[in-house]
Amino acid sequence: MQKSYLLAPGPTPVPEQVALRMAAPAVHHRTPQFSRLFAEVEEGLKYLLQTRNDVLMLASSGSGAMEAAVVNIMHSAEKAIVVNAGKFGERWGKICQAYGVEVIWLNSPWGTPVNPDEVAQALRENQNVGAVFVQGCDTSATVQHPVAALGAIVKEYPRTLLVVDGITAVGAADLAMDRDHIDVLVVGSQKALMLPPGLACVGVSEKAWQKMDTTDLPRFYFDMRKERKSLAKHTTAYTPATSLITGLHEVLTMIRSEGLENLFRRIDCLARATRAGLQALGLELLAPGAPAASCTGAYLPAAIDGKAFVRFARDTMGVTFAGGQDDLEGKIVRINHMGYVDTFDVIISISAMEMALKAFGHAFTPGSGVGAAQEILAERYSL
Amino acid sequence: MQKSYLLAPGPTPVPEQVALRMAAPAVHHRTPQFSRLFAEVEEGLKYLLQTRNDVLMLASSGSGAMEAAVVNIMHSAEKAIVVNAGKFGERWGKICQAYGVEVIWLNSPWGTPVNPDEVAQALRENQNVGAVFVQGCDTSATVQHPVAALGAIVKEYPRTLLVVDGITAVGAADLAMDRDHIDVLVVGSQKALMLPPGLACVGVSEKAWQKMDTTDLPRFYFDMRKERKSLAKHTTAYTPATSLITGLHEVLTMIRSEGLENLFRRIDCLARATRAGLQALGLELLAPGAPAASCTGAYLPAAIDGKAFVRFARDTMGVTFAGGQDDLEGKIVRINHMGYVDTFDVIISISAMEMALKAFGHAFTPGSGVGAAQEILAERYSL
Numbered sequence: 001m002q003k004s005y006l007l008a009p010g011p012t013p014v015p016e017q018v019a020l021r022m023a024a025p026a027v028h029h030r031t032p033q034f035s036r037l038f039a040e041v042e043e044g045l046k047y048l049l050q051t052r053n054d055v056l057m058l059a060s061s062g063s064g065a066m067e068a069a070v071v072n073i074m075h076s077a078e079k080a081i082v083v084n085a086g087k088f089g090e091r092w093g094k095i096c097q098a099y100g101v102e103v104i105w106l107n108s109p110w111g112t113p114v115n116p117d118e119v120a121q122a123l124r125e126n127q128n129v130g131a132v133f134v135q136g137c138d139t140s141a142t143v144q145h146p147v148a149a150l151g152a153i154v155k156e157y158p159r160t161l162l163v164v165d166g167i168t169a170v171g172a173a174d175l176a177m178d179r180d181h182i183d184v185l186v187v188g189s190q191k192a193l194m195l196p197p198g199l200a201c202v203g204v205s206e207k208a209w210q211k212m213d214t215t216d217l218p219r220f221y222f223d224m225r226k227e228r229k230s231l232a233k234h235t236t237a238y239t240p241a242t243s244l245i246t247g248l249h250e251v252l253t254m255i256r257s258e259g260l261e262n263l264f265r266r267i268d269c270l271a272r273a274t275r276a277g278l279q280a281l282g283l284e285l286l287a288p289g290a291p292a293a294s295c296t297g298a299y300l301p302a303a304i305d306g307k308a309f310v311r312f313a314r315d316t317m318g319v320t321f322a323g324g325q326d327d328l329e330g331k332i333v334r335i336n337h338m339g340y341v342d343t344f345d346v347i348i349s350i351s352a353m354e355m356a357l358k359a360f361g362h363a364f365t366p367g368s369g370v371g372a373a374q375e376i377l378a379e380r381y382s383l
Numbered sequence: 384m385q386k387s388y389l390l391a392p393g394p395t396p397v398p399e400q401v402a403l404r405m406a407a408p409a410v411h412h413r414t415p416q417f418s419r420l421f422a423e424v425e426e427g428l429k430y431l432l433q434t435r436n437d438v439l440m441l442a443s444s445g446s447g448a449m450e451a452a453v454v455n456i457m458h459s460a461e462k463a464i465v466v467n468a469g470k471f472g473e474r475w476g477k478i479c480q481a482y483g484v485e486v487i488w489l490n491s492p493w494g495t496p497v498n499p500d501e502v503a504q505a506l507r508e509n510q511n512v513g514a515v516f517v518q519g520c521d522t523s524a525t526v527q528h529p530v531a532a533l534g535a536i537v538k539e540y541p542r543t544l545l546v547v548d549g550i551t552a553v554g555a556a557d558l559a560m561d562r563d564h565i566d567v568l569v570v571g572s573q574k575a576l577m578l579p580p581g582l583a584c585v586g587v588s589e590k591a592w593q594k595m596d597t598t599d600l601p602r603f604y605f606d607m608r609k610e611r612k613s614l615a616k617h618t619t620a621y622t623p624a625t626s627l628i629t630g631l632h633e634v635l636t637m638i639r640s641e642g643l644e645n646l647f648r649r650i651d652c653l654a655r656a657t658r659a660g661l662q663a664l665g666l667e668l669l670a671p672g673a674p675a676a677s678c679t680g681a682y683l684p685a686a687i688d689g690k691a692f693v694r695f696a697r698d699t700m701g702v703t704f705a706g707g708q709d710d711l712e713g714k715i716v717r718i719n720h721m722g723y724v725d726t727f728d729v730i731i732s733i734s735a736m737e738m739a740l741k742a743f744g745h746a747f748t749p750g751s752g753v754g755a756a757q758e759i760l761a762e763r764y765s766l
Binding site for chain 2: 004006008010011012013014019020022023024025026027028029030031059060061062063064066067094095098099100188190196197198199217218219220221222223238239240241242243244314320322
C-alpha cells in the first residue's frame with residue numbers, strides 16, 4: 001500500500017467532488033439542459049478571468065488554444081514579438097513560424113522575466129507588429145512575467161494585441177484580463193482549474209475580435225469567429241468536451257465560493273512557504289527575482305543527478321515532482337502549489353524533498369525545510 | 384423521479400465501469416506508469432482499426448482530427464475528391480477549402496451512398512488528386528458508404544490516399560483499415576468508443592506517412608509527424624487527454640473481451656431490429672439502400688413537426704433522440720445503436736417512438752413496432 005501524491009505543476013490533482021461529478025451519466029451537448037450548464041460556466045469563466053469579454057471553450061490541450069490565438073489574430077504580413085524565457089515562450093514563436101509569420105525574439109535566460117522596456121523598444125523599432133506574445137508564467141522556468149506592465153505598453157498600439165498564455169497563471173496569480181489590457185488570454189484545464197487535460201478556455205477582447213475580420217491565416221477547427229457565433233447560443237461550433245465542461249462547472253463553483261482574493265492569498269502563502277522550505281535546505285531558486293505563484297523551481301545540488309532524483313521520489317515515495325526541460329534537464333526540481341493544494345501538500349513536498357536529498361547525500365539539518373515552511377504556513381491559522 | 388435515456392447517435396452512454404475508471408486520481412502523463420497504459424491503448428486501437436499501422440491519439444473532437452488529416456496529407460497544389468452525401472461529407476470539403484485546396488465535389492442526396500464508379504471516373508478525369516475523402520457512415524444521413532470498394536480503386540493511384548471519417552463507423556461496422564486499403568482513418572471518442580467527447584484517434588498508413596514528407600500546408604498542434612515521434616516513446620507531442628485515454632483503456636478491454644466479430648453481430652442485430660420496428664410503425668427509412676450499422680434515421684409522418692417531436696420525447700419521457708440537420712431539420716428522427724447498447728435499449732427506443740407517435744396523432748397498432756423489433760432481437764436468445 002503506497003499513496004500517490006501528484007505535486008508537479010500540471011496536471012494537478014482533481015478534487016474528489018469534481019471527479020464524481022464528471023462520472024455522472026453523459027448528457028447530449030445539443031440540448032437546452034446542457035446549454036444552461038454551459039451558460040453558467042461562461043459566467044464563471046468571466047469571473048475567473050476578471051473580464052466582461054467572451055471566453056471560448058475549445059476541446060484541445062493548451063497548445064491547441066495557443067495555436068488558435070495565433071491563427072485568428074495574426075495577419076501573414078505582420079510580425080510577432082515573442083517573449084522567450086522558457087519552453088512555452090519558444091512555443092509561441094514556433095507556432096507563428098509554422099504559419100509563416102515573422103518572429104522578433106526577445107530572449108531572456110530561463111528564470112529571468114522580460115524587461116518591459118525591451119518590449120517598448122521592439123514596438124518602437126518595428127512597424128507592423130500584429131501582437132506581443134508572452135506567458136503569464138512560463139512553467140518550464142517557474143518565472144512570472146510582468147503582464148500588467150506589458151498591457152500598459154501594448155494598449156497604445158491600435159493594431160497590436162497582447163496575447164497571454166495564462167495556462168499556469170490564471171487561477172494562481174492575479175491576472176485580470178480587462179484591468180491588465182490583455183487581448184487574448186489562454187487557460188488550460190489541467191493546472192489551476194484542477195481538471196484532467198483536454199479543455200482550453202480563451203478570453204478574447206473587443207480589440208481582438210475587430211482585428212479578426214482582417215486576418216488571413218488558414219483555420220477551421222480553431223476558427224474563433226465560428227465559436228463566437230455558437231457561444232451566443234451557449235454552445236460550441238464542434239462537439240464540446242462535455243465531461244470536462246461539467247467538471248469545470250463544479251470547479252468554478254468552488255472558486256467562486258472561496259473568492260479570488262482568498263484564492264490568491266492562499267496560493268501566495270503556499271508559494272512563499274515552498275520557497276522558504278527549499279531555501280532552508282540550501283537550494284537556490286530558479287526564478288528568485290520573479291517567482292511564479294503557481295509553482296516553484298529550484299536547482300538541485302550539482303552533485304545530484306536530477307532525473308534520478310525525480311524518479312526516486314516518484315518510485316519509492318509515490319511523490320511526483322517535475323524535473324527540468326531542455327537545458328535544465330537533470331538540474332532542477334519543480335513543485336506545484338496551484339489548484340487543489342493546501343497547507344499539508346506543501347509539508348509533503350518539503351518533507352519528501354528532505355528525505356530524497358538525504359538519500360542522495362546532501363547535508364542539511366533534518367526538519368529545517370519543513371520548519372521554515374511551517375513558519376509561513378502558520379499565517380493561515382490563528383487562535 | 385425520471386430516468387434519462389441517451390439514444391442519439393453520439394454522444395452515447397458511458398459504461399459505469401468506464402466512468403468510475405476515469406474518476407480515479409489523476410496521473411502525470413510524462414511517467415513510465417502512464418506510458419505503459421498508453422502502449423496498451425495503442426495495441427487495443429490497432430485491434431479495433433484492424434491494422435498494423437500507427438494509431439495516433441489527439442486531444443480534440445473528431446472535427447479536429449479531420450482537419451489533422453487534411454493539413455498533413457494534402458499539398459496545396461493538389462485537388463481533393465470529396466464524397467458529399469451529408470453534413471460531414473460537406474465538412475471534409477470545407478476544411479480543404481479553408482486551407483486553399485481545390486475540391487471536386489461528388490454529391491449524392493442525403494441517404495444515398497456514393498457510387499464507386501463515380502469516384503473511379505473522377506480519378507480518371509482529374510490529374511493531381513491528393514486524396515479521396517469519405518465517411519464510413521455519414522451520421523447526418525445515417526448512410527453507409529462502400530469504403531472497401533473505394534479502397535480497391537484508390538490503392539491503384541500511388542500519390543492518392545483514401546481518407547475515411549470513421550467517427551460513427553469504427554466499432555460499429557466492419558471497417559478494416561489494412562484489408563480495405565484505408566490510408567487515414569479517423570475515430571472519435573463519443574460514438575462507438577462509449578466515452579465522453581474530446582479524444583480522437585487517427586490510423587495512418589505507410590503510404591500516408593511517406594506522402595507527408597512532401598506536403599506543405601501549415602500545421603502545428605495537429606502535426607502528425609511530431610505525434611509519430613512521440614508515439615515511439617508511448618506518449619503524445621502535447622498534453623494528452625489523460626482521463627479519456629484511461630477510459631479508453633477500459634473500453635478497449637471490453638471490446639477485446641466481446642471480440643470484434645461478436646460486436647459487429649450484436650450491432651447488426653440491434654440495427655435490423657430498430658429498422659424493422661420503425662417500418663412496422665409505417666415510417667420510411669432515410670437510407671434504405673445502405674443503412675448505417677451505427678444508427679438509423681427515419682422520416683416522420685409529414686404532419687408531425689420533428690423538432691417538437693424530439694423535444695417531447697426528451698422533456699416528457701427522458702428519451703433523447705436526434706432530429707435532422709440542415710434540409711432534414713424537423714423531418715426525421717435518428718436513433719443510436721452503437722456503443723454501450725443492448726436489446727432493451729432498442730425496445731426503449733421503439734416503445735418511446737410508439738408513445739410519442741401516439742401523442743402526435745399518428746395511427747398504428749400499439750405494440751406493433753416493439754413486436755417487430757422483438758422478432759429480430761429474439762435471434763440473440765435461444766434455449
